[in-house]
Amino acid sequence: MSNTxxxxxxxxRPTTTNENIFLxxxxxxxxxxxxLAGCSLYFMSYHPHYCTLLYTLSCLLDALDGWAARRFNQxxxxxxVLDMVTDxxxxxxxxxxxxxxxxxxxxxxxxxxxxxxxxxxxxxYASLERGAASHKKVEKKMSRVLNLYYSNNKVLFTFCAxxxxxxxxxxxxSFPQFSIIGNSWSWPWIVAAVxxxxxxxxxxxxxxxxxxxxxxxxxxxxELRSQARKQN
Numbered sequence: 024m025s026n027t028x029x030x031x032x033x034x035x036r037p038t039t040t041n042e043n044i045f046l047x048x049x050x051x052x053x054x055x056x057x058x059l060a061g062c063s064l065y066f067m068s069y070h071p072h073y074c075t076l077l078y079t080l081s082c083l084l085d086a087l088d089g090w091a092a093r094r095f096n097q098x099x100x101x102x103x104v105l106d107m108v109t110d111x112x113x114x115x116x117x118x119x120x121x122x123x124x125x126x127x128x129x130x131x132x133x134x135x136x137x138x139x140x141x142x143x144x145x146x147x148y149a150s151l152e153r154g155a156a157s158h159k160k161v162e163k164k165m166s167r168v169l170n171l172y173y174s175n176n177k178v179l180f181t182f183c184a185x186x187x188x189x190x191x192x193x194x195x196x197s198f199p200q201f202s203i204i205g206n207s208w209s210w211p212w213i214v215a216a217v218x219x220x221x222x223x224x225x226x227x228x229x230x231x232x233x234x235x236x237x238x239x240x241x242x243x244x245x246e247l248r249s250q251a252r253k254q255n
Contacts, residue, residue: 047097052088053105056081060113067120071198075191081113082187086180103157107147110183111140117190124197135226142229145236152243166235172228182228185221188214 044050063077088106092098118136122129150158159173172178192215195201201211 044099044101047092047099047102048095049088049092049097050099050102050105052084052091053102053109056084056088056109059084060109060116063113064116067117067194071195071201075195078113078117078187078191081109082184085110085183089176104147107143107158111143114139114187114190117194121190121193121197124194138226138229138233142233142236145240146232149236149239149243153239165239166231168228168231169235182221182225185218186225189218189222192218 059077059081063074063081066073066077085106088102092102115136118132122132125132147158150160155161161169161173163170172182192211195211196209196215201209203209203212
C-alpha cells in the first residue's frame with residue numbers, strides 16, 4: 024500500500040522543465056528594446072537624430088517580439104507584461120520631454136501620460152480578474168472596439184505606430200532645424216498632420232478601455248458582495 028501511495032504522489036506532482044523563461048527569444052528582444060529606449064532617452068535633449076533612430080528601432084522591435092513569441096511558441100505572461108511596461112514607460116518618457124518642450128501644452132501631455140498608464144493598468148487588472156489568458160483577449164460582447172483593436176494585428180500595429188510617429192514628429196518639431204525649411208513645411212510637420220487623427224483615435228480607445236475595465240471590475244465587486252450576502 025505504501026508503494027502504491029508513493030507512486031500516486033509521484034504521478035500527481037506537476038511536471039517542470041529546465042526552460043529559462045527569462046532567456047526566451049521574444050524576452051531577449053524585449054531587453055534589447057529597453058536598452059535602445061534607454062539610449063534614446065540619453066540623447067533626447069540634445070541629439071534628435073540619434074534619439075529618433077534609437078527610439079524608432081525600439082518601437083519596431085515591438086512587432087518583432089510578438090512574431091518571435093508565436094513563431095517559437097514562447098508566449099509567456101512575463102513577456103506580455105515586459106512588453107506592455109516597456110511600451111508605457113518609453114511613451115511616458117517621450118511625453119515628459121514634450122511637456123517641457125511645449126510648456127503651454129504641458130497639462131495636455133501630462134493628461135495623456137495619466138490616461139495611457141491608468142487605461143492599460145486597469146485593463147490588465149480587469150483581464151486578470153476575469154481569468155483571461157491575455158489582456159488582448161477581449162470578447163465582442165464586452166467591446167467591439169477593443170475586440171477589433173486587439174484581435175487584428177494590422178489594426179493594432181497601425182494605431183500604435185501612428186501614435187508613436189505623431190509624438191516623435193512633435194519631438195523633432197521642438198528643435199528649430201526641423202520646424203520650417205525655407206517657405207515650406209518640413210517632413211515632421213507632414214508626418215504629424217497625417218498621423219494626428221489616428222493618434223487622437225488611439226486616445227479615444229484608451230478612454231473606452233478604461234471605462235470598460237472599470238465596468239468589469241465593478242461587476243466583479245457586485246458578484247463578490249452578492250456571494251458574501253448569500254453566505255451570511
